[in-house]
Amino acid sequence: MNFNDFVDHYRNRVQGVLAGYLPKKSDKPDAFAEAMRYVALSEGKRLRALIVYAAGELFAIDTRILDQIAAAIELIHAYSLVHDDLPDMDNDDFRRGKPTCHKVFGNATAILVGDALQSLAFQVLSKSESDLLNSKNQLHMIRRLAEAIGIVGMAEGQYLDLSQDFQTLSIEQLDHIHRLKTGELFKLCVELVALASSTCTLEQANHLKIFADRIGLAFQIQDDIQDSVEKDKLNYLQFLSLPEANVRVEELYSEALNSLSAFGTPAEKLRELAKMMVLIPC
Amino acid sequence: MNFNDFVDHYRNRVQGVLAGYLPKKSDKPDAFAEAMRYVALSEGKRLRALIVYAAGELFAIDTRILDQIAAAIELIHAYSLVHDDLPDMDNDDFRRGKPTCHKVFGNATAILVGDALQSLAFQVLSKSESDLLNSKNQLHMIRRLAEAIGIVGMAEGQYLDLSQDFQTLSIEQLDHIHRLKTGELFKLCVELVALASSTCTLEQANHLKIFADRIGLAFQIQDDIQDSVEKDKLNYLQFLSLPEANVRVEELYSEALNSLSAFGTPAEKLRELAKMMVLIPC
Numbered sequence: 030m031n032f033n034d035f036v037d038h039y040r041n042r043v044q045g046v047l048a049g050y051l052p053k054k055s056d057k058p059d060a061f062a063e064a065m066r067y068v069a070l071s072e073g074k075r076l077r078a079l080i081v082y083a084a085g086e087l088f089a090i091d092t093r094i095l096d097q098i099a100a101a102i103e104l105i106h107a108y109s110l111v112h113d114d115l116p117d118m119d120n121d122d123f124r125r126g127k128p129t130c131h132k133v134f135g136n137a138t139a140i141l142v143g144d145a146l147q148s149l150a151f152q153v154l155s156k157s158e159s160d161l162l163n164s165k166n167q168l169h170m171i172r173r174l175a176e177a178i179g180i181v182g183m184a185e186g187q188y189l190d191l192s193q194d195f196q197t198l199s200i201e202q203l204d205h206i207h208r209l210k211t212g213e214l215f216k217l218c219v220e221l222v223a224l225a226s227s228t229c230t231l232e233q234a235n236h237l238k239i240f241a242d243r244i245g246l247a248f249q250i251q252d253d254i255q256d257s258v259e260k261d262k263l264n265y266l267q268f269l270s271l272p273e274a275n276v277r278v279e280e281l282y283s284e285a286l287n288s289l290s291a292f293g294t295p296a297e298k299l300r301e302l303a304k305m306m307v308l309i310p311c
Numbered sequence: 312m313n314f315n316d317f318v319d320h321y322r323n324r325v326q327g328v329l330a331g332y333l334p335k336k337s338d339k340p341d342a343f344a345e346a347m348r349y350v351a352l353s354e355g356k357r358l359r360a361l362i363v364y365a366a367g368e369l370f371a372i373d374t375r376i377l378d379q380i381a382a383a384i385e386l387i388h389a390y391s392l393v394h395d396d397l398p399d400m401d402n403d404d405f406r407r408g409k410p411t412c413h414k415v416f417g418n419a420t421a422i423l424v425g426d427a428l429q430s431l432a433f434q435v436l437s438k439s440e441s442d443l444l445n446s447k448n449q450l451h452m453i454r455r456l457a458e459a460i461g462i463v464g465m466a467e468g469q470y471l472d473l474s475q476d477f478q479t480l481s482i483e484q485l486d487h488i489h490r491l492k493t494g495e496l497f498k499l500c501v502e503l504v505a506l507a508s509s510t511c512t513l514e515q516a517n518h519l520k521i522f523a524d525r526i527g528l529a530f531q532i533q534d535d536i537q538d539s540v541e542k543d544k545l546n547y548l549q550f551l552s553l554p555e556a557n558v559r560v561e562e563l564y565s566e567a568l569n570s571l572s573a574f575g576t577p578a579e580k581l582r583e584l585a586k587m588m589v590l591i592p593c
Binding site: 052057059060061062065108112115117118135136137138140141143144145147148149151152155156157164165167168169171172174175176178179180181184185187188191192 | 334339341342343344347390394397399400417418419420422423425426427429430431433434437438439446447449450451453454456457458460461462463466467469470473474
């Protein structure tokens, strides 16, 4: 499969998987369920899901396991966006070209939608209808998910983002915030794949984590370069000139690619994804 | 141990267990961690934890497993209170005699605290340092937790509570809302204990679920009887006269006690708890 076909195929696939886990319109026609679908099925780039499927190719992991991981992570991503967009947080009116959840369904419903998407992610990852996964590994995956999104992970990142004094922040602190706020979830994509694999070595897992860390940060800086008009938000261009920012993206992208070198040709999809992430931020 | 000692002992115990799971002041002195401690270590009645420990006595389950279950459920309860108290939801300024989380730490932090408490609950329940639990059962427990708090559980209950038209609501619909909003979590206490037990039969598990369902609803009605001054919230006294409400509490309490009859003396703590719940609402 060439890269464009890969992207189309797995975007469609994760969309179908998510639709299968969400409450159906026929079963639950109320606004709460509709709001969950509105958020979780909104057309996104599905970068995190694509990383999961691409990393899964390295270890020939059963696609149904990758479906579970990809869906759980996309649900977590969706929950974090809904809460981050709230008036009490970033107060964003649009997301992926559509009005944000709270603009359409109200703040209270948006809070509850985020809450329910988080628990749905754990429901998906704790599914056991198959014996595809070793139970101990599956528990480990759930534990890593819980750690990555809590007080030492994504939630802490969003807290720091909201509470920082822009005037006294250093670029190291900004890196730290983004590593927590978005990096943890990118890293989780490859960590969960590594845990699901029976062949992935510790060294390979570490290479993949470095890949996810570097490309996550590069993605964030690239996003800031595109987005630099919003002056009331933290942005790398408050610390770096445009040429400096471009150099930093290049460096991080190189480090990301280097970390894949030991994987050879099977990592081609991850390389293409990395390229896409630093060229077309979303 | 007599009942009062039991209550004191296990309230202290779950407090210590929770403190062990929460970020320490020495490690994380920031306001986010402080807000999590403020919410989760606030002195409550700890009814749900007490139900877990009391139900655990029926099957002689290792107390360390009960600690995990009790802490996870109290964390979920704490998260739901923080979010429910938000201005966009019930807009409550006080909780357990203290200013609510958002009054002290702001709305954004309160949203993130709730989010992080939810994920911490899953972290606690997916802990595996011991081999006390069979991994498959532990996965099942996590799955039940996730189901009970999401779109077909607690979150849906809160959504319905906020979105109902008081004028056209029936008492059956009010029962349904409370069964989702608070009943699911009471039921979860005994369900998780049943799943953790190697001896609990399906019949026993069903008896316990009926117990939790009936006493949960009785507790809610009793709470409404005490709380009937708040006219802008759903209240059973909008449907029942005071004597009718008292009769309903008595009936539900009897059904709860009946469901325990097969357990004999070992269920004495659960009976005492049931009595406490319909006499002293909290």
